[in-house]
Amino acid sequence: MNTGLRITAFAAALAATFGTAYGVGKGADPVFDTASQHAGPSHAAQEKQEKAGGDGHGGHQEKAGGDGHQEEAGAAEKGRTAGGLEISEGGYTLALETPTVTAGDRSEIRFAIKDEHGDNVTGFRREHGKELHFILASRDLTTYRHLHPVREADGTWSTAVELPAAGGYRAFADFTPAGERSTGHTLGADLAVAGAFRPAAMPPVRAAAEVDGYQVALDGGLRAGRAGELTLTVSKDGRPVADLQPYLGAYGHLVALRSGDLAYLHVHPNDGGPGPEVSFTSTAPSAGTYRLFVDFRHEGKVRTASFTVEVAAADH
Structure with missing residues (x-):
């Protein structure tokens, strides 16, 4: 493979959409559940x-102590076992206004949470000090960012980020709309990062x-x-x-x-x-x-x- 392969924005978008799993190296310190060795479903x-x-982490002091609360996106109370697999769920949609950025450049990512009528959601319940948690991860799971974007009055969110490697990424928005009693939503959308693509194990x-x-x-x-x-x-x-x-x-x-x-x-x-x-x-x-x-x-x-x-x- 030519390691200098250049991914255009179009090719990077394809990589984001059709990202593949990479092989796993077996280390000397395995961490796994030994209850069963049956193969799982595809x-x-x-x-x-x-x-x-990560970047974008807050630096202010906050109230001490965990609350013992587990926020499993897509837990049983949501009727699912995993979150972030859908761009729309429960009447809400993650509208990513910046579908492509360039590797190594400091970029601004903009997005909105839209309701079933296509309007931007402007009211959110604060959970763990923030109205919304925004996660970026590369498809090969070697790059990860936990960000806390800023919301404008019209419901548009924005955050600065610099991603080091080209390829397909997934963006996750973890939030609960104001007044909603559910345990929240986690929506996912593909993000393409253009540049010199080098697959990582x-x-x-x-x-x-x-x-x-x-x-x-x-x-x-x-x-x-x-x-x-x-x-x-x-x-x-x-x-x-x-x-x-x-x-x-x-x-x-x-x-x-x-x-x-x-x-x-x-x-x-x-x-x-x-x-x-x-x-x-x-x-x-x-x-x-x-x-x-x-x-x-x-x-x-x-x-x-x-x-x-x-x-x-x-x-x-």
């Missing part, structure tokens, strides 16, 4: 069943990650179809970090994305203190390979640790 079958059924499965001099160890695993607990332990220079700072009202946030279709889970931590351990309880919608992105805040800065995990099929 992603196409999963999506059919489900449809039937999925990072290997490992139980440890390092970011900015911090070491994060992962214990436990996701389970397909039933709740499992993940515990992350944060240390620096060989010493446990026992003074994590609250970020958006909690000591950690977890987003899980399934390889292939990028089915989305957004999970907040269980009750606990400011470290060094932060635990999450979550249910994976299916067997497969997932990337976990965990945000934590220390010394006034938010950092993201990432892991690749394998989830086995549930027992029958």
